[in-house]
Amino acid sequence: MAINLAAVAKQKKIKYFLISFVDLFGVLRSKLVPARAIAGMQRDGAGFAGFATWLDMTPAHPDMFAVPDPASLIQLPWKPEVGWLAGDLVMDGKLVDASPRVALKNQIALAAKQGMRMKTGVECEYFLVSPDGSAVSDASDTQEKPCYDQSALMRRYDVISEICDCMITLGWGPYQNDHEDANGQFEMNWDFDDALVTADRHVFFKYMVKAIAEKHGLRATFMPKPFSNLTGNGCHAHVSVWDKTGKKNLFHSASDKMGLSKMAYQFLGGVLHNADALAAIFNPTVNSYKRIDAQVTLSGATWSPNAITYGGNNRTHMVRVPDEGRFELRLMDGAANPYLLQAGVLAAGLDGVANKRDPGKPLNINMYTEGHTVKDVRRLPSNLLDAIRLFEKSKVLRAGLGKELVESYAKLKHRDWRSYSAAISQWERDHTLDC
Numbered sequence: 001m002a003i004n005l006a007a008v009a010k011q012k013k014i015k016y017f018l019i020s021f022v023d024l025f026g027v028l029r030s031k032l033v034p035a036r037a038i039a040g041m042q043r044d045g046a047g048f049a050g051f052a053t054w055l056d057m058t059p060a061h062p063d064m065f066a067v068p069d070p071a072s073l074i075q076l077p078w079k080p081e082v083g084w085l086a087g088d089l090v091m092d093g094k095l096v097d098a099s100p101r102v103a104l105k106n107q108i109a110l111a112a113k114q115g116m117r118m119k120t121g122v123e124c125e126y127f128l129v130s131p132d133g134s135a136v137s138d139a140s141d142t143q144e145k146p147c148y149d150q151s152a153l154m155r156r157y158d159v160i161s162e163i164c165d166c167m168i169t170l171g172w173g174p175y176q177n178d179h180e181d182a183n184g185q186f187e188m189n190w191d192f193d194d195a196l197v198t199a200d201r202h203v204f205f206k207y208m209v210k211a212i213a214e215k216h217g218l219r220a221t222f223m224p225k226p227f228s229n230l231t232g233n234g235c236h237a238h239v240s241v242w243d244k245t246g247k248k249n250l251f252h253s254a255s256d257k258m259g260l261s262k263m264a265y266q267f268l269g270g271v272l273h274n275a276d277a278l279a280a281i282f283n284p285t286v287n288s289y290k291r292i293d294a295q296v297t298l299s300g301a302t303w304s305p306n307a308i309t310y311g312g313n314n315r316t317h318m319v320r321v322p323d324e325g326r327f328e329l330r331l332m333d334g335a336a337n338p339y340l341l342q343a344g345v346l347a348a349g350l351d352g353v354a355n356k357r358d359p360g361k362p363l364n365i366n367m368y369t370e371g372h373t374v375k376d377v378r379r380l381p382s383n384l385l386d387a388i389r390l391f392e393k394s395k396v397l398r399a400g401l402g403k404e405l406v407e408s409y410a411k412l413k414h415r416d417w418r419s420y421s422a423a424i425s426q427w428e429r430d431h432t433l434d435c
Contacts, residue, residue: 002070003070005017005041005042005068006038009035012080013081019046019087020203021101022337024054024337025284026335028203028206030084031048041068042067044067046068048066049063049064050064055096055098056098056411065091068087072086073085084204087101088102088105098405100338100343101339103339103340104195104199104340104342106402112244114350114353115243116241116243118349119192119193119194119240121198124235124334126209126222127182127184127233128156128186136184136185140152146179147180152179152183153178160186163177163212166208173190175189176188180231181299181303182231185231192238192240194246199341223287223334223335224291225294229297230297231297232333232334237328237329237332237341238327240252240264249325250263251264251327254324260325265359266352266353266357268327268352269356270351270352272318272319272359273396274347274351275348276308276378276380277394278345279331279387279390279391280410281341284336285416286417288335289381292304292305292306292331292380292381293306293380305330307371307380308378308380309363309367309371309374309377310362310363311363311365316367350400351400384413384416385417388410388417391409
């Protein structure tokens with residue numbers, strides 16, 4: 001039965017709706033709509049000018065409409081009179097294929113035709129910093145190895161507990177909160193779900209964390225590497241594929257040493273095969289590549305991958321298999337677009353299954369110290385430009401994500417790279433002013 005948003009507004013006493021979408025650069029865009037107008041918005045969508053966002057459009061393009069998905073409705077726990085809705089972009093009566101949420105839904109539909117349903121969970125790391133972003137917010141958080149530090153965690157109890165309480169209210173099933181490996185860094189975990197549900201929640205989680213941090217006079221950042229001497233912000237994804245009912249895990253095999261089925265290995269093979277090109281969307285900023293293969297941090301490890309490998313319960317690899325029936329992809333960082341993250345994993349995995357890609361044997365070594373001893377290991381791109389070039393040339397991703405999305409994303413990211421390249425940094429002045 002279709003959800004009537006006008007009726008829901010009356011029932012839940014919602015006065016306003018945020019009808020939102022995420023552009024190609026991961027920016028959350030919204031319009032605030034009074035409940036009295038939601039019926040029309042549910043039918044026709046909220047209008048936007050595409051050129052005003054990162055969607056590779058011009059001022060000559062017609063109006064673009066974000067048609068809200070009623071199933072995505074989240075009532076803000078800290079402001080219950082407001083309801084948030086994820087929208088699907090439509091122009092001239094057709095879905096905008098070069099938009100992130102639509103791209104993910106297209107991948108989900110392709111998987112469904114093959115009887116597959118991807119479920120995922122994400123681990124979103126973030127820093128709580130000063131309002132100007134210059135330092136971590138807790139001046140006492142100075143340990144060399146601060147991970148799981150109870151005192152530092154409890155000094156931010158008011159912020160962390162409010163975020164967790166919100167997730168409990170929303171029914172997300174949060175189950176742990178911790179201080180992460182860097183000073184001022186935290187991670188909060190909630191239950192895995194269907195890929196689209198996880199992506200919508202990921203989008204909202206980032207907004208929620210930032211909003212609640214602001215309430216407490218702080219600033220939250222998901223920037224991949226905000227401090228050169230500290231561990232960066234990852235956004236690891238735990239991946240499994242189920243049957244169309246969502247009750248049988250197709251990745252699980254009781255007879256396999258690692259607990260993975262033949263299809264799971266093929267799916268993993270697709271992810272490994274396409275990983276270097278996927279870096280453009282999994283690690284989408286110039287700053288992202290200061291996290292990948294970074295110098296040793298204060299804690300003694302970067303916790304980020306430096307090559308395209310997989311292993312068992314071993315965090316030095318790009319892919320870890322921590323338990324039966326799933327794997328953890330550790331490449332993504334905090335800047336990843338939640339919808340493109342999921343769409344990229346699914347597109348690569350479907351390619352792996354279709355082409356029966358072999359991931360090879362797992363490596364049971366410490367990649368940080370022994371990686372140089374392994375021959376024929378592919379390295380991850382060392383900068384955004386290399387990643388973009390691989391992305392736009394990828395036949396697999398062009399076929400999977402669509403030519404229009406790949407070309408639009410690459411075009412905008414090339415512009416981003418040129419802007420970065422034109423900037424003169426303090427490092428350049430320090431090292432070459434007197435050359």
